[in-house]
Amino acid sequence: MAWPRQRTEWLPLTLGQLDFWQEYRAHRGKAVSTVAHLTRLHGDLDHAALSAAIRDCIAESDVMCLRFRERDGIPEQMIDPALAPVLREMDLRGETDPDSRARSMMQEDLDRPLDLLTGPLAAQWLVRTDDNDWMWYCRGHHIFLDGYSMALIERRVARLYAHHATGDDPGDPFLPFPDYLREESEYRASDRHASNGAFWQDRIAAAPRLAVLDKGSEDYPQTQRCAATDLHHLSAPLRTAGERFGMGWPDALTLLTGLWLWGHPESDQGRACTDRVVWLPFQSRMGSVGSRIPAMAVNILPFRVAADPTHDLTETLRNMARDLRKHRRHGRYRIEQITLDQGIPAGRRYFFSPLINVMPFDPPRLPGADIGQEVLAAGPGDGFNIGFAADSCGDGLTLYLEADPRLTPDALFRHHADGLPRFLQQCLCDDDGAASLQELLRLSPA
Structure with missing residues (x-):
């Protein structure tokens, strides 16, 4: 289960994140690097357990509350609990066309540019459209989420739902995001990084331009x-x-x-x-x-x-x-x-x-x-x-x-x-x- 998240020191961006930061700077004010998944659920579900599972996953996911700044021209990031998204729950069962209404709201959200300097950058919605139908909307920025991350979050919510609904083992929580940054830094200073670089030098030289x-x-x-x-x-x-x-x-x-x-x-x-x-x-x-x-x-x-x-x-x-x-x-x-x-x-x-x-x-x-x-x-x-x-x-x-x-x-x-x-x-x-x-x-x- 989740542990209390603490505000940490300012941390460096990875090379991959720096690329997205530069893209943000070049296309500020445009909805370019938003990532979002929609999961539709149908069945006799425990709504309270589903809500609790999503909230627990938010509490485990450091990247959902990242804050960014630029200091002397260098971007930095911090885990700031104040930016953690609050699960937005909506009941649209009274709407004439709840699915269309929910999708329209999601599209409006997607059309709004995400500003890395102001945040917040993540959103979690749970929309009920019928007695046995829900739409779970998960949105973030590519600077901290990729496709595999979305799959991790979705599987984690499923595991936590089983825990809340049936008492199953909740499994291990996500590891802290700084652990990943630390491992990346160690890899870049390693002999393996140097040998990998030599491999790619040869490959690029042999490839078409x-x-x-x-x-x-x-x-x-x-x-x-x-x-x-x-x-x-x-x-x-x-x-x-x-x-x-x-x-x-x-x-x-x-x-x-x-x-x-x-x-x-x-x-x-x-x-x-x-x-x-x-x-x-x-x-x-x-x-x-x-x-x-x-x-x-x-x-x-x-x-x-x-x-x-x-x-x-x-x-x-x-x-x-x-x-x-x-x-x-x-x-x-x-x-x-x-x-x-x-x-x-x-x-x-x-x-x-x-x-x-x-x-x-x-x-x-x-x-x-x-x-x-x-x-x-x-x-x-x-x-x-x-x-x-x-x-x-x-x-x-x-x-x-x-x-x-x-x-x-x-x-x-x-x-x-x-x-x-x-x-x-x-x-x-x-x-x-x-x-x-x-x-x-x-x-x-x-």
Whole structure:
């Protein structure tokens, strides 16, 4: 359970947080880096237990009450209990359309920019829309929350609900946020950090030239091209193919999508290039205290896709998987440090596009409840983004595409939206994996 939170000293920001601070400074007054999830709950739930679980989780989550300041041009952060969000409970059962009313209120909240210098930055709502229906709204800023953090919070609330409702063991509380900052500082001073840096120096030197942009020049579109495609019929074939290729299904999906982009680099003509770079999020939490602390810990790394179109799919994926494992062994090394190592000044950064993000997160499970989840806001994205969401077994697989309409014409966007699912199905239904990439890409729509 939670312990009394104390106001601490001013603390430094991590490299990842500094990047979001600079973005905030460049786009102050704009709702750019808000993150928010909506969890819908249906069932005969104990409302008091659910409220208590969310309040307890707030009390355990240091990052929900972070205060920021800038001193002599250097940003700092402090855990300030006065900024902890108060659970806002609303009963809309008397409304004509309670769901629409709740969503309208959430959108109004999302449209308001979050000011890091004034706060507060986190919000927790519990909205009752019917006798057996609730909407739990969890919102924060990307400077202290990433997708894994949201999943941590959701699972923790589920565990605490079971405790309050049925007397189950509440489990271990979150660790203090300063523990994560301390571990990051120790890693950056370690020999491992130096060896990881050498690895990335070599990798960047061997990769195609990476696009760079000026921080603050991002003109994030108000409206993106978006598409969502139900791929639940590919869940079982994907698990089978992962076993056949000798890797987990998330890696198989990531690599297959990388091959699709490799074969369709700039147009919808289906011509394969020699190699290209895609960007992959990396959850640097394995073996870290970050596995028990909500924080902005996700990294983003370049992955070079190089293949021979005459080779068969199995050989190609196994070679790529070996390379991906190498990347992950060095994945804690921050992209911001890689950028500095390459001599790119602090006012510039890499253009993270195209990006492939596979999110194999189990939804929270509450006794007696059916759960549905939506990502309402996930922060900014560059260029072209391909996301997949499913539970840890791959069930409920859904493809999400987002693109800046100024960079991705409608015809090209529709080509990816239609062609990628077909390409995945072709690859997953190639039972022996003997088809060449050339054959598989020729089968995809041109």
